[in-house]
Amino acid sequence: MGLVVQKYGGSSVADAERIKRVAERIVATRKAGNDVVVVVSAMGDTTDELLDLAKQVAILPPPRELDMLLTSGERISMALLAMAVANLGLQARSFTGSQAGVVTDSTHGRARIIDVTPGRIRSALDEGSVAIVAGFQGVSQDTKDITTLGRGGSDTTAVALAAALGADICEIYTDVDGVFTADPRIVPTARKIQKIAYEEMLELAASGAKILHLRCVEYARRSNMPIHVRSSFSQHEGTYVTRITPEEAVEQPIIAGVAHDVSEAKITVVGVPDKPGEAAAIFRVLADAEINLDMIVQNVSAASTGRTDISFTVPIADGQTALTALAKAKASIGFDSTLYDEHVGKVSLVGAGMKSHPGVSAQFFEALAEAGVNVEVISTSEIRISVVCRDSDVPAAVRALHTKFDLDIDPDDDAAAVVYGGTGR
C-alpha cells in the first residue's frame, strides 16, 4: 500500500478511447492497493486550438486572459478522466490547480510554484477517491488569478504534488518506453536506461533530450522525489530518475547517454575590441532581449588587430531577435559584424562517472575524429562534454560516441531485445 502520483500527457488522453484506456490503468493501480493521484494535461491539440482562437480575437492577448483560456483545456480532460474512472466503479474527483493547492507567483504564462497545499487532495484520498488534478496550472498567491506554469508544466505539477503529499513514486507516462542512451531514431541499438541520477538527467534534458523538462527534474532533485518515466501504451518498466548513493554509483555505468540538439543556431560577433567589458556589453544586450544563450566561446585575440570573435548558440526561434538586438548596439559596442548559422547541431555525452575517469575526454574526441566530425565549439561541465558541429554531422557523431562508450545494446541479449528493440520512439 503506497501513494502513487501518475501524470498523463496530452497524447495519452487525446480522445475518448485513450481516456478510457488511461482510466483502466488508474483503476488497476488503485486495485493493487495504492492511493492514486493523477495529473493530466489537456487533450491532444486542445491548447493549440485555443491559442489559435485567441489570435483570431486579439493581436496581443493579455497574459492573464490567455492563462484563463488555456486552463480550460485541462478542466475538460480531467473531468472526462474522472468520469471514465467512475464508470469503472471507483470514486473519482477532479480538481483544478487552484483547488489542488498549487500556489504560484503571478508571472502569467510561466509562473513558478511557490507552495503546494493539497488539503483537498488528501481529503479525497482519505475518503477513498482517486484524485484527478489539472496539470500546468495554479493560482497566484497575490492576485488569486489563474496562472499557467509554461513548458513542462504538467510534469512539474506532478512532481510538486508528489513531494507535497510524500508520495512513494511519481510516474510520468509518455509515448516512449523510458529514457534511452540515445535517440533510438538515430541509434537503433540504443538501450533503455533502468536508473539514472537526477544530475545526469538534468544534463541530458539541458542537452536536448526531450523526454523530461529541466524544471521538473530540478524540482524532483530538490525534493528527492523519485520519478518513473514509462510508456502509457505498454506495461514495461521504464526509467527511474532518482538519487544515487555513492555506494550505488559504483555499480552504475560511467556514461549515462548521448544527447543531441539541432534546435539552436550559432551567432558569431566578429571583430570585438579586446578590452575589459566588451563581452559583458554584448551579453547585457542579449539578456535585456530575454534571450537564453547556451554555449559561448571566445577566440584568442589576434595580436595584430587587438580584436576578437565571440560565438554562442541560441534557440533558432530567438535568432532574429538576437540579431536585431545586436544590430541596435553595434555602434556603441563597436564590433565589425555578425554571422548567423542555423546549420549547426550540438552533441553531448553525459555521465556522472566522468568525474572519476579522466580518459573520457580523450576517447570523446578520438571518436569524433574517427567519424570525420569537425568540432566548432566545445563546452564541458563536471559530468558532460558538449560540442557544436555541422547539423549534417550530428547522426554520425551520436553513433560514434554511442559505440565508443559501449552503450550499444548487446545483439545477443534476446531478453533485452524483446523489451527495448522494435518499440523505437
Next chain:
Amino acid sequence: MGLVVQKYGGSSVADAERIKRVAERIVATRKAGNDVVVVVSAMGDTTDELLDLAKQVAILPPPRELDMLLTSGERISMALLAMAVANLGLQARSFTGSQAGVVTDSTHGRARIIDVTPGRIRSALDEGSVAIVAGFQGVSQDTKDITTLGRGGSDTTAVALAAALGADICEIYTDVDGVFTADPRIVPTARKIQKIAYEEMLELAASGAKILHLRCVEYARRSNMPIHVRSSFSQHEGTYVTRITPEEAVEQPIIAGVAHDVSEAKITVVGVPDKPGEAAAIFRVLADAEINLDMIVQNVSAASTGRTDISFTVPIADGQTALTALAKAKASIGFDSTLYDEHVGKVSLVGAGMKSHPGVSAQFFEALAEAGVNVEVISTSEIRISVVCRDSDVPAAVRALHTKFDLDIDPDDDAAAVVYGGTGR
C-alpha cells in the same frame, strides 16, 4: 454614468467574428460613460460537444464532474471576450462564477443561487476594468465544488449579479428584437412590447414564450431589477421587463400578449373512482416520478358509474415516464385506462388589465369560437387565460386572439413597421 450588466448568449459569441462584434458593443457602452459587467454563455454548440464527449467516456457521468466539464465552455468564451475587449484598448478581466462570488447550493446540474458576493467584480470596476463573468455557473457553499445553474442559468447569473451590484439595468442580448405580442412567425403583425410587468412576463414565460426563462424573471421580480431584452444584431431598443406602478398601469394595454406552446402532451386517466384521495394518489405517483404537471382538469362524475376522468398536460419529453409510473400504480389506484395525446397545443392570453376588465373571458371564447377552435381544457390565473386545443388549431387560435384584442400592429404606422416589421424572430 451608470452601471450596466449585459448578458450575451451562446449564439452572440459563436465564433471569433461575433465575439469581436460583441466586444465593440461593450466598448461603446463603456465609452458612453457606464461601468460595464458582462455575463457570457459558452460559444455556440460547445456545451453539446462537451456533453457528447462525456457520453463517450461514461454511461452515467457523475454530476459533479459533468459540472466541472461543462463550465469550461464559459471559461473559453469569457477569456476570448476579455481579449477582444482589451484588443480595442480597454482593460478587461474575466471571472469564473466562483471568482465572481456566485454562491449556490450543492445540487449539481441545477444549483440555486443562495448568495452573490461580487467583491472582485467591484474591485475590477473600481480600477476601471470591464468585468466579464462566466454565466450558468457558481460554487457550492458547502463543498466548494463547481456547480451549474441549469436552464436559463446565464440569464439568472446576469440578473443576480445586477441585483447584488445595484446595477441600473440588466440588458439581456438575444437574437430577436425583444418580447413580441405573439410569435412573429405565426402572427406577422405582432408588435414588439416596449414595457411589460414582471408578472405578465412570468405568465408569458410559463405559457411557452421562450425569450426569457421563468427563473430569471422571478429573480428580477424579487430583486426589482429591470431587464432590457434586446437584439445583439441591431441597435434598436428592445423590451423593458420591469415593475409597473398602479399609476403607470392605467397607461398600459389591458392585454400584454398571446403565447402558445406545442411541447406538451395531454394524458387522460379514465375511470377514476370518484372518492376522496383518488386524485391525490395519481398526482403523488407523478410527483414521485419528478414530472411537472401543467394544466389539470377533472370532469364531473357520471352518476351512473361513480367514476370520473382526470386530464392533465405534461412535457412531451416526460410523457413515457408518466405513463409508466401510472401503469405501475394502476391496480392500487383502481382506474380503468390511460389515454395519451401528443397532438395538443396550449394557447394563452396574458394581461394584468384582465383583473379590472371582466369582459375579457367572454371575448376570449368568442374569438376562439369564431375561428372554429374546439377547446378541450381550460385553466386561468388572475392575469391569464389558457386553453388546450388541437395542435393544428394553434396558429388560427393565436391569430384570432391577437386580432380580437387589438394587438395587431397598425399597417399605417410606418415608423413602427420599419422597426418591428420584417425582422421576424
